[in-house]
Amino acid sequence: MMLKKFIVGLTGGIASGKTTVANLFAQYGIDLVDADVIAREVVSTNSDGLKAITEHFGQAILLTDGSLDRAALRTQVFDNPEQRLWLNTLLHPMIRQKMLDQVQTSTSAYVIMIVPLLFENHLDSLVDTTLVVDIAPELQISRTIQRDGVSKQQVEHILASQMTREQRLAQADNIIDNQGDHEVLRSQVFGLHQQYLQQAADLETNVHD
Structure with missing residues (x-):
């Protein structure tokens, strides 16, 4: 329950x-549940979020160490409502779920x-x-x-x-x-x-x- x-x-x-x-x-x-921290976690190296982003935008979205190139991603979605919508549709449910999971494990x-x-x-x-x-x-x-x-x-x-x-x-x-x-x-x-x-x-x- x-x-x-x-x-x-x-x-x-x-x-x-x-x-x-x-x-x-x-x-x-x-206890604090920080959406910004979680938003970084769902696109961390080897995460499902980052894999989906790489499949969609290509390897150019990655830095040499395999982590997300935030500036490159920003450029892709900045003036492109369709791509921004795609990204939000991917990430928002992940972020939301992780926030709720953290709330459930909170003891305060x-x-x-x-x-x-x-x-x-x-x-x-x-x-x-x-x-x-x-x-x-x-x-x-x-x-x-x-x-x-x-x-x-x-x-x-x-x-x-x-x-x-x-x-x-x-x-x-x-x-x-x-x-x-x-x-x-x-x-x-x-x-x-x-x-x-x-x-x-x-x-x-x-x-x-």
């Missing part, structure tokens, strides 16, 4: 501080699922509640430029491909404002941690009733 786990879907735009927030929850012993009171495109990819259907880490777009731009060494134009292109701040906030059950100092952030996380513990306990009670 599958146990019902209380799952918090953590999301936010680029450079909003999702990892920082997730790590604060982890300090309370909460609840689980944080970190999914950058939670709403865009309709993965909010997998979670019990959604938490958005929010910062102003101009802060996103300056933080991404600083962190990734990319141009302002590149960051604006990424922002344009994600849902707007207003759309994201409208769908959020909870919001963390990550524009203040670290102590303010820590206290917001602590408050939500208490809330999620209660919600997880309520869910367990309902399941056993």
Whole structure:
């Protein structure tokens, strides 16, 4: 029998501080399921995902060590909606299944699922509640430029491909404002941690009733 786990879907735009927030929850012993980490695992060397990609796009998609050449793959799908759809159709079910497997093996009171495109990819259907880490777009731009060494134009292109701040906030059950100092952030996380513990306990009670 599958146990019902209380799952918090953590999301936010680029450079909003999702990892920082997730790590604060982890300090309370909460297990993290990270979609980005899993997305890398399903295309790791010798994986079924990478074999399928190589069969579809050819050996040119591989680096000399047999691992995925991400830049080459990006070039293949960047301006090609059909190829991007093919890739997403292959990888999304794999990523989704692996996330659910990790949730099932989790032993913490609840689980944080970190999914950058939670709403865009309709993965909010997998979670019990959604938490958005929010910062102003101009802060996103300056933080991404600083962190990734990319141009302002590149960051604006990424922002344009994600849902707007207003759309994201409208769908959020909870919001963390990550524009203040670290102590303010820590206290917001602590408050939500208490809330999620209660919600997880309520869910367990309902399941056993």
